[in-house]
Amino acid sequence: MRTDPDNPARPAPGTVLCALDEVPSPGSKGFRWREGDAMFAGFVVRKDDLVVGYLDSCPHAGWPLAGFAGRYLTRENDLILCAGHAALFKIEDGACVAGPCPGDKLFAWPVAVRDGQIVVA
Numbered sequence: 001m002r003t004d005p006d007n008p009a010r011p012a013p014g015t016v017l018c019a020l021d022e023v024p025s026p027g028s029k030g031f032r033w034r035e036g037d038a039m040f041a042g043f044v045v046r047k048d049d050l051v052v053g054y055l056d057s058c059p060h061a062g063w064p065l066a067g068f069a070g071r072y073l074t075r076e077n078d079l080i081l082c083a084g085h086a087a088l089f090k091i092e093d094g095a096c097v098a099g100p101c102p103g104d105k106l107f108a109w110p111v112a113v114r115d116g117q118i119v120v121a
């Protein structure tokens with residue numbers, strides 16, 4: 001997946017992703033768009049008052065994080081887990097705290113909550 005900001009499949013700011021209530025707290029939800037040959041995949045994580053978004057591309061090898069299970073969080077819902085090689089990332093800032101890419105971070109995908117909906121910021 002292209003991680004650059006000029007990816008033509010990247011949804012425009014203001015695009016509504018879903019209702020806030022569709023994402024449990026703590027919980028996560030993934031989104032995908034295609035434009036020609038380009039694809040954009042991102043996900044949001046909600047935990048208490050925090051709602052953050054990241055590209056669905058692991059900084060280790062570029063694989064999607066959720067894998068076939070469709071899950072982005074650990075069973076404890078306290079960290080983001082990459083299904084590829086089990087890297088763990090902090091929900092708050094995407095920093096890798098365990099696994100094969102120490103010092104790396106998930107690629108931020110800014111989102112916001114407006115009128116009860118999660119939108120691309």
Ligand code: FES
Pocket residue numbers: 058059060061062063082083084085086087099100
């Ligand atoms: S691709 Fe995510 S840990 Fe390797």
